Amino acid sequence: xxxxxxxxxxxxxxxxxxxxxxxxxxxxxxxxxxxxxxxxxxxxxxxxxxxxxxxxxxxxxxxxxxxxxxxxxxxxxxxxxxxxxxxxxxxxxxxxxxxxxxxxxxxxxxxxxxxxxxxxxxxxxxxxxxxxxxxxxxxxxxxxxxxxxxxxxxxxxxxxxxxxxxxxxxxxxxxxxxxxxxxxxxxxxxxxxxxxxxxxxxxxxxxxxxxxxxxxxxxxxxxxxxxxxxxxxxxxxxxxxxxxxxxxxxxxxxxxxxxxxxxxxxxxxxxxxxxxxxxxxxxxxxxxxxxxxxxxxxxxxxxxxxxxxxxxxxxxxxxxxxxxxxxx
Amino acid sequence: xxxxxxxxxxxxxxxxxxxxxxxxxxxxxxxxxxxxxxxxxxxxxxxxxxxxxxxxxxxxxxxxxxxxxxxxxxxxxxxxxxxxxxxxxxxxxxxxxxxxxxxxxxxxxxxxxxxxxxxxxxxxxxxxxxxxxxxxxxxxxxxxxxxxxxxxxxxxxxxxxxxxxxxxxxxxxxxxxxxxxxxxxxxxxxxxxxxxxxxxxxxxxxxxxxxxxxxxxxxxxxx
Numbered sequence: 001x002x003x004x005x006x007x008x009x010x011x012x013x014x015x016x017x018x019x020x021x022x023x024x025x026x027x028x029x030x031x032x033x034x035x036x037x038x039x040x041x042x043x044x045x046x047x048x049x050x051x052x053x054x055x056x057x058x059x060x061x062x063x064x065x066x067x068x069x070x071x072x073x074x075x076x077x078x079x080x081x082x083x084x085x086x087x088x089x090x091x092x093x094x095x096x097x098x099x100x101x102x103x104x105x106x107x108x109x110x111x112x113x114x115x116x117x118x119x120x121x122x123x124x125x126x127x128x129x130x131x132x133x134x135x136x137x138x139x140x141x142x143x144x145x146x147x148x149x150x151x152x153x154x155x156x157x158x159x160x161x162x163x164x165x166x167x168x169x170x171x172x173x174x175x176x177x178x179x180x181x182x183x184x185x186x187x188x189x190x191x192x193x194x195x196x197x198x199x200x201x202x203x204x205x206x207x208x209x210x211x212x213x214x215x216x217x218x219x220x221x222x223x224x225x226x227x228x229x230x231x232x233x234x235x236x237x238x239x240x241x242x243x244x245x246x247x248x249x250x251x252x253x254x255x256x257x258x259x260x261x262x263x264x265x266x267x268x269x270x271x272x273x274x275x276x277x278x279x280x281x282x283x284x285x286x287x288x289x290x291x292x293x294x295x296x297x298x299x300x301x302x303x304x305x306x307x308x309x310x311x312x313x314x315x316x317x318x319x320x321x322x323x324x325x326x327x328x
Numbered sequence: 329x330x331x332x333x334x335x336x337x338x339x340x341x342x343x344x345x346x347x348x349x350x351x352x353x354x355x356x357x358x359x360x361x362x363x364x365x366x367x368x369x370x371x372x373x374x375x376x377x378x379x380x381x382x383x384x385x386x387x388x389x390x391x392x393x394x395x396x397x398x399x400x401x402x403x404x405x406x407x408x409x410x411x412x413x414x415x416x417x418x419x420x421x422x423x424x425x426x427x428x429x430x431x432x433x434x435x436x437x438x439x440x441x442x443x444x445x446x447x448x449x450x451x452x453x454x455x456x457x458x459x460x461x462x463x464x465x466x467x468x469x470x471x472x473x474x475x476x477x478x479x480x481x482x483x484x485x486x487x488x489x490x491x492x493x494x495x496x497x498x499x500x501x502x503x504x505x506x507x508x509x510x511x512x513x514x515x516x517x518x519x520x521x522x523x524x525x526x527x528x529x530x531x532x533x534x535x536x537x538x539x540x541x542x543x544x545x546x547x548x549x550x551x
Contacts, residue, residue: 127472
């Protein structure tokens with residue numbers, strides 16, 4: 001039996017009695033999801049502060065910037081200054097449009113990740129001649145933001161557990177997040193998708209900075225203790241990391257998620273976006289849904305017909321493989 | 329009616345012309361205004377791209393368009409056109425450029441010969457600035473053409489959507505052909521197996537369907 005979903009989301013413009021049943025209400029002041037979120041956020045802040053303090057004596061590094069308006073050399077703080085800070089020294093245009101940094105012409109680096117050594121710096125944006133890596137980072141960011149939006153959109157009596165998202169593939173036509181929702185056979189209505197899309201647009205427009213943090217497996221396990229899937233994935237991710245026991249976390253607004261990265265620097269680089277389909281993944285013990293959407297970066301404009309074509313394509317179930325957490 | 333068709337007397341410009349001219353305030357009055365515009369038109373023909381105040385650029389644009397279109401229409405053996413060129417071009421060697429370079433360049437153009445772009449505001453300059461250029465100039469383009477670079481994200485998505493659409497169309501055509509075959513030869517067992525394969529594995533159906541259809545073609549012709 002398909003459930004009428006107008007009752008699931010929290011912020012619905014449409015005033016139907018059914019709607020109010022599922023979407024979150026503002027009156028739910030102390031909710032489970034909220035508590036978990038703020039606890040994780042506080043732990044992230046504390047760990048970030050600890051790492052910043054562990055830097056100790058400030059050392060200087062030379063960063064050679066290559067690009068518009070001209071090549072320059074900047075003297076920055078080791079393990080403190082980020083590519084974003086470098087951009088701030090250069091120009092407003094560069095600050096606004098840069099999505100990703102490229103160090104020494106080989107290493108992709110997040111905009112808000114402190115620089116660790118002297119290097120050359122290029123700042124990548126969506127209108128580069130070959131924006132392959134930026135596009136990929138953009139798609140990955142969309143998945144993370146989708147997770148953040150879905151987590152805070154549902155009512156409190158519907159627990160939401162983020163599962164994972166597959167490696168970003170722009171050519172598949174849609175970005176994806178697999179999420180456990182405690183609703184059987186949910187087929188979202190057009191209005192529900194529209195509400196979710198609205199939430200996502202709203203979230204992106206707030207211009208959240210996307211921060212990166214490398215933490216130990218133990219801390220990550222503590223942070224994600226409530227999420228059965230993530231806690232299963234974390235040891236595996238840690239063992240595959242370079243140092244052997246590190247997990248890379250990202251924070252968007254108050255939402256913290258695990259991702260290999262790199263992600264783009266800010267959510268306001270997301271332009272037009274829509275969440276277009278939710279598919280139930282088969283053969284799982286609990287109902288896991290694949291949320292799919294499509295988005296364009298800020299500044300790449302498309303007419304409504306062409307965008308409609310992209311939306312329609314994004315509705316088709318994304319063929320990326322779903323790896324159950326128990327298989328890890 | 330014996331009246332001349334007015335619309336054919338003057339060449340029709342491909343830009344919007346305001347119903348009333350701008351006075352372009354000048355101590356020398358209308359003559360000073362005209363001199364200003366002649367300087368601008370001369371500069372445009374000479375340099376092919378100039379940056380100036382928006383009002384003056386927009387005003388001069390109409391005269392430059394008119395001059396070029398008259399030159400294309402009547403050629404260099406037409407006294408009136410020559411006088412017009414002589415009036416607007418203060419440097420006389422540009423008359424040669426007009427007839428020998430610009431007329432051949434713009435003869436087949438379906439759009440306007442000039443392009444007016446708004447220049448960004450700069451601190452200290454109160455007036456709106458603009459860039460006026462002749463089309464087909466040798467300078468690097470001022471605007472980015474986002475359709476050219478197929479690696480941009482929206483182009484990647486659109487290309488993939490087009491590919492998927494074409495693939496779907498091929499599948500549709502194949503299944504139509506298969507249906508047709510089945511209708512014509514309902515008892516043929518080979519066709520039945522084809523159909524069942526199609527329903528079972530939609531991914532493989534496209535290729536196998538085409539192949540089988542091709543191989544079975546000659547046998548139908550014989551029968």
